[in-house]
Amino acid sequence: MVTIKDIAREIGMSASTVSRALSDSPLVNVETKERIHRVARRLGYERNEVARALVMGASGAVGLLVPDITNPFFSDIASGVGEIADRAGYGVILCNTSGRVDRELSYVRLMRRKRVDGLILCSTTIDAPYLQEVQRGRTPFILVSRLCSDASLSYVITNDRQGARLAVEHLIALGHERIGFIGGPRDVQSSHDRFLEYIAVLEESGCPVVEAWHHFAEFTQAAGREAGGRLLALVERPTAVFAANDVTALGVLEVAEGMGLRIPEDLSLVGYDDISYASLPRIQLTTIAQPAVEMGQIAADWLFTRIASDDVPALQRVLTPRLVVRSTTGPAG
Amino acid sequence: MVTIKDIAREIGMSASTVSRALSDSPLVNVETKERIHRVARRLGYERNEVARALVMGASGAVGLLVPDITNPFFSDIASGVGEIADRAGYGVILCNTSGRVDRELSYVRLMRRKRVDGLILCSTTIDAPYLQEVQRGRTPFILVSRLCSDASLSYVITNDRQGARLAVEHLIALGHERIGFIGGPRDVQSSHDRFLEYIAVLEESGCPVVEAWHHFAEFTQAAGREAGGRLLALVERPTAVFAANDVTALGVLEVAEGMGLRIPEDLSLVGYDDISYASLPRIQLTTIAQPAVEMGQIAADWLFTRIASDDVPALQRVLTPRLVVRSTTGPAG
DNA sequence: TTGTATGCGTTATCAG
DNA sequence: CTGATAACGCATACAA
Secondary structure, three states: OOOHHHHHHHHOOOHHHHHHHHOOOOOOOHHHHHHHHHHHHHHOOOOOHHHHHHHHOOOOEEEEEEOOOOOHHHHHHHHHHHHHHHHHOOEEEEEEOOOOHHHHHHHHHHHHHOOOOEEEEOOOEOOOHHHHHHHHOOOOEEEEOOOOOOOOOOEEEEOHHHHHHHHHHHHHHOOOOOEEEEEOOOOEHHHHHHHHHHHHHHHHOOOOOOHHHEEEOOOOHHHHHHHHHHHHHOOOOOOEEEEOOHHHHHHHHHHHHHOOOOOOOOOEEEEEEOOHHHHOOOOOOEEEEOOHHHHHHHHHHHHHHHHHOOOOOOOEEEEOOEEEOOOOOOOOO | OOOHHHHHHHHOOOHHHHHHHHOOOOOOOHHHHHHHHHHHHHHOOOOOHHHHHHHHOOOOEEEEEEOOOOOHHHHHHHHHHHHHHHHHOOEEEEEEOOOOHHHHHHHHHHHHHOOOOEEEEOOOEOOOHHHHHHHHOOOOEEEEOOOOOOOOOOEEEEOHHHHHHHHHHHHHHOOOOOEEEEEOOOOEHHHHHHHHHHHHHHHHOOOOOOHHHEEEOOOOHHHHHHHHHHHHOOOOOOOEEEEOOHHHHHHHHHHHHHOOOOOOOOOEEEEEEOOHHHHOOOOOOEEEEOOHHHHHHHHHHHHHHHHHOOOOOOOEEEEOOEEEOOOOOOOOO
């Protein structure tokens, strides 16, 4: 690998001048600067960013933790983050936690050791103990899609309670009273919030709250099939289901039709996220839309300005979810 | 940030001993080793991986270039790569090229400057000039899903010609003779190969080769709608379409049904990749399956052993695609 | 405008 | 077993 010393030797100047020239410092003669650039190009010089990172105390990379990159919601976020990072000249290190808390922790530690300049966390479970560890560090970070109770943190989320309300009230407006819930893991904040609001709306409206109709699964299609299967096998089963996640909803849809249920005649179904597949004509899933790409962009945007300057206030952005009525929901009975 | 020097000072020993202890070297007294670890933990020491990378000449990270992380095919690959990287203790830097060659190039250069230990390229366009640049460097790399003509390279792909043959012969066996093609960008190797084989099978079977039935679009749903719309608007339109990509196929499906065409009665459709949504009961897309996650795993596996040792032979793995017949294809006429 | 010296945090070499 | 000392490649304060 050719270094600035090689270039310096080649043209008989000091390494510092070469360094300055390559960083386009104004303190160096224009001609020598050009000469240096020429030689650098000829020799195929490529700046060693790790050396630079060491001396500058900044690595030029941020870490992105997602529970499952395979879930379109998170790959959309990743795409938004990547776009902004690219513009800002940052690299993004992708960490797929598979929803396991131990992995979240070990990834966060790895990122800290790698001295990333910032962290975007989409994988936060409720009161995750490691969050405190993250806070103690001086690495700027922001939570996406999953809020934590602490109010001093930065985050960009959508209003989960509002979203859940939209979903359940839509169902109730259609005449449904027996409404089931299939959520993500219990310890995931967003899923938890959606559940709480689901209960609240049920109670407000005098709908029955039946424990057997509440299921908590992974945020995957398979888990949706499984939970949906158990829910719909009940003799006393609900006429509508609110799934706290589109991928899960797709699984429910699958198992429901497999059991011979017609949608929405026999079962109404509303999901959450509005991933791109939800809008396919064949699917037409009623769902609560979250602007995933935009959330990634907003988070990354804030993070980079925060990295650039310490005195940037915390960002607490709560976007508004939107009910998208398609054809998996219809009048009850 | 606490460094080994701080620890050294704290317990009155040299930094070298601390370094050795922390790396669990056998050349250091077990007791002092324990003492050092205790102090390190108490002080909250975290090894600076960038300093380590500088002196070791290895960054502990690999770059992953994908054209679109939002495409389930590539997020599956990313997931496979991530899993193996995690086990090997490597970080993976995600680069979303959005299919733009200039970005591929600039990302490759960024990765080289960041001194990644290896590169996984899923974004290679045919004879991409920058590939030669990559080859000149000493960074090990491997191509995934997109082969390049050069035989000395490592890659893991599926046999695209075989896959395309499977698709088109399936259509012909169903009695179709008028078969259209909607591919990805012309300069993407895999898309190109699938097209060539499509033509070959058509000619072998005496089917008409109609230029107006060949469309090349981006690998996206929107592009699929657009290209599909133009193709199906022709008065002389094909009775079947082979889309070189599931995401595109989903777009075609959408626009076809929007035009009132019944699938498969009026139009048979086969895709490529077998992304998870293709198997949804509502979709049931006939397609050519590629084991994306596994491809990512295989590539990462090879890359890490290659990084560990220079004399690992190139890997040229050609997996066999599989025809998955579902319900978007049916008898002609 | 340029050069010299120093440091970033580790690891490695070589003495002791 | 442990300790100096010298890199790794670059950036910068300070001199010239």
